[in-house]
Amino acid sequence: MPAIEDGPSVPAARERARAIPEAAVARLAVYLRVLSAMSEQGVSSVSSEELSAAAGVNSAKLRKDLSYIGSYGTRGVGYEVGVLVDQIERTLGLTRKHSVAVVGIGNLGHALANYGGFPGRGFPVTALFDVDPDLIGIPVGGIPVHHIDDITAVCAEREISIGVIATPPPAAQAVCDRLVQGGVECILNFAPVVLQVPDTVEVRKVDLAVELQVLSFHVARRADQAQVDAMADAREDGDRTGIDGMVVR
Amino acid sequence: MPAIEDGPSVPAARERARAIPEAAVARLAVYLRVLSAMSEQGVSSVSSEELSAAAGVNSAKLRKDLSYIGSYGTRGVGYEVGVLVDQIERTLGLTRKHSVAVVGIGNLGHALANYGGFPGRGFPVTALFDVDPDLIGIPVGGIPVHHIDDITAVCAEREISIGVIATPPPAAQAVCDRLVQGGVECILNFAPVVLQVPDTVEVRKVDLAVELQVLSFHVARRADQAQVDAMADAREDGDRTGIDGMVVR
DNA sequence: CGTTGTGAATCCCTTCACAGCT
DNA sequence: AGCTGTGAAGGGATTCACAACG
Structure with missing residues (x-):
């Protein structure tokens, strides 16, 4: 049990991050939402039993998941909501802003653009792209639409880190290539296509048909x-x- | 109770279904899409190497996945595209139509309703619901919008099997309860909420924030x-x- | 006490590697 | 000769159950 201090613990925290199972990371995001809601309602302390019930998992799994980010509970008592919120946010990298670009302003793209600042802030949508000349220049959700030929330039200029692909399938790979060239680090893909990317880029897909x-x-x-x-x-x-x-x- | 007269392997196939890993089921849906595209392009035969590359997995995993549904390949040759399409469709239950209801006709609900027949057909959207009086009665994507108070009655009457929740978070659980009461077997949840359902109902969630x-x-x-x-x-x-x-x- | 944190056991999924068939 | 199908091994993730601790 390493001391939680500065100095050697910083690299330790960093190394731990690598060791968090992928599945646990997704659940941490869920815990964070539940905890934020509790915090807003003035709840300041919570046990693993309560939190796990609210998050829809069992308590052993919850405690194991939380143990990946450190020991912030008090035995016999529970966890402080505020502390967990901070630590999960830090672990998920939410202390930094991640600019988002949405490509493909059809029905889905509209929906995404209008999420406005995106879920829980921290993910500002700062660029929109489409091919349709009728859309270009028109603001959607307050942001003007650019032509997809400008993806690379605009993404590089605005330091976009997350690209969201909501285009028809045939366009997805070309769009993806431009996003990557523009320096985006991650892609969220709604198009039912298997994207080819360099392994420096992280892809997650949301596939309705699946x-x-x-x-x-x-x-x-x-x-x-x-x-x-x-x-x-x-x-x-x-x-x-x-x-x-x-x-x- | 459809009497299935299809040779001696019917009970065997049924029991096997239970044994297919969840992760493999999701990938079968991906293989199906790739195979359908190949079929349309006139490709009639494919090796595990080719198919796995197109689906973005390694060939051993692909073969293992296919082995869960039976042995439909020819050693030294490969698989017939048409045969695989049929067998995967059968395994996934796509030979039957699954009526879909979408609840919450905001930006996302519009996008879903307009998918028109939903991905790859087999999932016709047959009912839409919202609370907004300005929307009710107006057709979206050709289907009139009903009030959410009618969810239970309409779902029961039209034998809806899949409910899609695209409402704001606070409404999600109440909507879910009505869908369940109306007899839906499965729910696809886009609201960032952990739903409580009886364990006869299957839930999958799509969570943008996560x-x-x-x-x-x-x-x-x-x-x-x-x-x-x-x-x-x-x-x-x-x-x-x-x-x-x-x-x- | 009551609750956390965690080794150990278990289960599930992936990968390997090759036997078996065409 | 070539490719499928699959036991067996390996690696992760989940669950168990209890020691550690406020």
């Missing part, structure tokens, strides 16, 4: 399971199968 | 790593005065 199809799979699985159950019931009226009652989940 | 914050984390991690590297370099150079004051964001 989400729906995964849900569809679960519907089918449930229906099938119901059928298997029914068959088993019908077939074995004397010999009740073992308790293989399967948790279908 | 996505951005995960990206932010990676930016921070890279910056930190770069600095650690720089310090290591400097130290090797005979301890040039450390910039060990760190640029802490």
